[in-house]
Amino acid sequence: MLQIPCPHCGPRNESEFSYGAEAHIARPKTPESISDEEWASYVFLRDNTKGVLLERWYHAHGCRRWFNLARDTVSYEILAVYAMGAKPPKLERKTYV
């Protein structure tokens, strides 16, 4: 059970949150003008990152706010928390083989 530092409520158990998968995937501005492949990529395809992943979380059973996390998917260490719409902080990316 991860302990997630909600920017509004403080550290809480993972069971209070919903996972929102990879962050910084913007909804296409004009969906009608892009190809089927581009649209499918937006809807369905996500990276399967080994290492630092920027991801979204939702404090569903708390403040009901969305926010971003930088989390290492190998060690599960949470490296940064930042607001929706904010630029991700500069992080050293540990590489795993």
Added chain:
Amino acid sequence: MTQPFRLAEGGRIDRAKPLAFSFNGRDYRGYTGDTLASALLANGVHFVGRSFKYHRPRGIMSAGPEERNALVQVGEDPRTDPNTKATQLELVEGLRSMPQNCWPSLDVDIGAANSLIARFIPSGFYYKTFMWPASFWMRYEHFIRQSAGLGKSPTSRDPDRYDKSYAHCDVLVVGAGPAGLAAALAAGRAGARVIMAEADFEIGGSLLGQSGETINGRPALDWVAETLEELRQMPEVRVMTRTVCYGYHDHNFLTLMENVSDHLTEKPDAGPRHRLWKLRAGQVVLATGAIERPLVFPDNDRPGIMTANAARSYVNRFAVRPGSRAVIFTNNDSAYAAALDLEAAGVEIGAVVDLREDPSGPFTEQAEERGILVLPSRSVVATKGGKRISAVQVGDIDVTGTRIVGAPQEIACDLLLTSGGWNPTVHLFSQAGGKLRWDEAHACYVPGEAMQKGQYSVGASGGRFGLQGCLEEGYQAGVAAAAAQRMKTRSRKKIAFEASDDDFLPGRWMWLPPTPQPAGRGGKQFVDLQNDSTAADLKLALREGYRSIEHVKRYTTTGMATDQGKTANVNALGIVAETVERPLPEIGVTTFRPPFFPVTFGIFAGRDVEDLLDPIRKTPMHGWHESNGALFEDVGQWRRPWYYPREGEDMHAAVAREVKSCRASLGILDASTLGKIDIQGADAAEFLNRVYTNAWSKLAVGRCRYGLMLGEDGMVMDDGVTARLSEHHFVMTTTTGNAAPVLAHLEEYLQTEWPELDVFLTSVTEQFATITLSGPNARHLLAEMTDLDLSPDALPHMGITIGEVAGVPARVFRISFTGEQSFEINVPASYGLFIWQALMTAGQSYDITPYGTEAMHVLRAEKGFIIVGQETDGSVTPLDLGMDWIVSKTKDFVGKRSLTRPDMLDPERKQLVGLLTDDPNEVLPEGAQLVERVLDRPPMPMLGHVTSSYMSPNCERSIAMALIKGGHARKGQKVHAPLADGRVVTCTIAESPVFFDPEGERLNG
């Protein structure tokens, strides 16, 4: 009964407090402070069970959590626990225990015949033999499980109570041996909040079973007592005994099971039996010790064979002589300590058989000084005895270390102690993601790089085996852990520990000592005694081509039973490494997973059972429904009236009456469970435009609109009616089950995609009670209760008005899910019951009829209205439903782009159609599969399935809806529903799924 093997003095048992207990139907005596295992040994009982596969006699082999043979069934149905390790079971007055895995009895066991045909039951035997024909596997498995099972589970419900608690601390110390105590002491002195958890009922760990150890010049157990006393005085330190830490999860989240009352003769009336602790620790100190590894040699499983350290523990801690004449078989120095302690307790030492060519080390030298016979460069090549060992055969190892030379020598004994070295208890470290490192000198895996922060492995569990090292490492870790939690150390007292610091070296590491015959011939060389897997089995798996250690483990089941290979794993790795001639670390290690120790199922349920399993949501009118005979159905967590049977009515009759009354005069429905979301803000209309398939900007104030909501994949997610209360204020209704997911979906888009929109969402589901009046007399009744203008001009279909009903503030929606003239009255929840009763009273003159969800379903199906989740299943688009009319061509909305992907335009997609059985009295089962042509037997190509099916009293026949491949183009065609009972129902695809009042005239009256 006497205890013939109990020592007259010494030990930590309380001779003033005798206890009576039984095993295998016989009565025995023990003392407070005994485990079941030590008490049985005091009574001379070694033979306690039969092995898993071959039903060979087995005895007590350890004194700790690694026990793999002495598993007993404790208590009586329904208060019974299977697979309880006798070595960890604290003796309590009246304890009743039975051996397992034997039939008809321990002494005479029919399954032991397996032993005679063992040659023909190699590993994988069951897989290889019983796999054909595949359909018979289920039947074989039943018999295999019955003959090979471990204990028996209770047959009726568990009468005990279990609990769950959360805990937080700065420093969790797991294990209360010397290293753990030192760590807790240091952290506690620094003011940290400390929890020290110990699985045993006594504090002291390995020191409890040793003799002669000193700390700072005084008996080690005195230091334990003083330290414990100091810890107990600290208000922020909590010492928990009988508490096993079995799981180490993410971010220093650990799970522990506390045994609260098993050891009490008088069980308290209140409180749980066991408690699950979910603990979040700032820092974790693992001081879990080490487990002695047995040696692998022929017939190494007879009762009377145990690890050297276990015997030492029985003598020193429990004052029990585990035998009269012992032989010790070792490859390292530590076993000699057992020889010394046993000799001092009056056990005759036949010999120490040592694999080492030139035995040395502090204990070895002491034993030699005492005149104990040491046989170097020798190996036990056979054992004798049936239900107890009677002799060993000892062979000379040649200079190459690979062969036995000369004739073996026989030594009589009733006890054989073995030591193959020590394995640090790295399970929790490994569960937490830590990497293990092979320690070549000590021949064991030790903690390498930890994955999680704030974690310390100290003492033997960290690979530091000497007592002084354990104390120092533990104390340093305690200091560091407290500092990491920003404690300011109050005591600057320099701490030094003075104690012995010997480990068990030197050793000679032979994973499979030489035998006169190759593995598989002669006696069985058991590696995993709980699963009866042998060295020969491992070699067979390798010969058959298994290479990955994970595959070898599964094929041979080595390390897979309730002891999880605590003693078997490293021996198995060593044998595999030797066989494939590769260094052991290259073989890899199998993964350690929780639980470290078997835990009771009850703790996971805790009190969340029966009524507390899941919250029940009730509407404000629930009490009325109950007292008026409603039967209920669960819709998510909501409990909704299903139908209201009158005396003598079955469900069919009651639903038919409710449905007819609604169309004939007036029905009333409790619709409070519908999800309601209040939407406010300058951009509210634009927001709705983006989340619904249809357009919202031009919806007038005081009007409602039906909306369909899609996921971004284009699939129908929810539907419902939304009303515009004012320019910037809407109220949305959702389906009952989807209220929370829809709100989450809307919040996600609002916060993550369109934060620029000025919109606020609030769930108001529980703030309003909703009552639906439906039927030709709906307006007449409502008009009696309100001054609002209900005329069709003032309040047309899809209108909303706000005012008072029966003196209560109300929102009245004119919307219909039945096809009748229908009003949904929303009042503050606290008025729900009042207004329901007022409507029921005034409605008597219209023969008002309360109807439940079943009638509601029939009424909507007569009109061809869909239910999201019934007609849809996450793979259905609006086009599939024939609802193109609600999909805007001009604006963008969530999911729109997906609707033009090629797969979505495939004419052979499953599409929603109305379905009429050729026999009007035949009601199809929902979920029935539909085919174009009926074949003799399955499989047949399937066209689709029935989504809704009812007997419709108003249509006077059965009606159904179905999703059928290319259904829209198949109108008028026949399809067939082959049913489970063998009948085939022929149906016709209807022109329209609207079966009743297709023109919708009743709505607008």
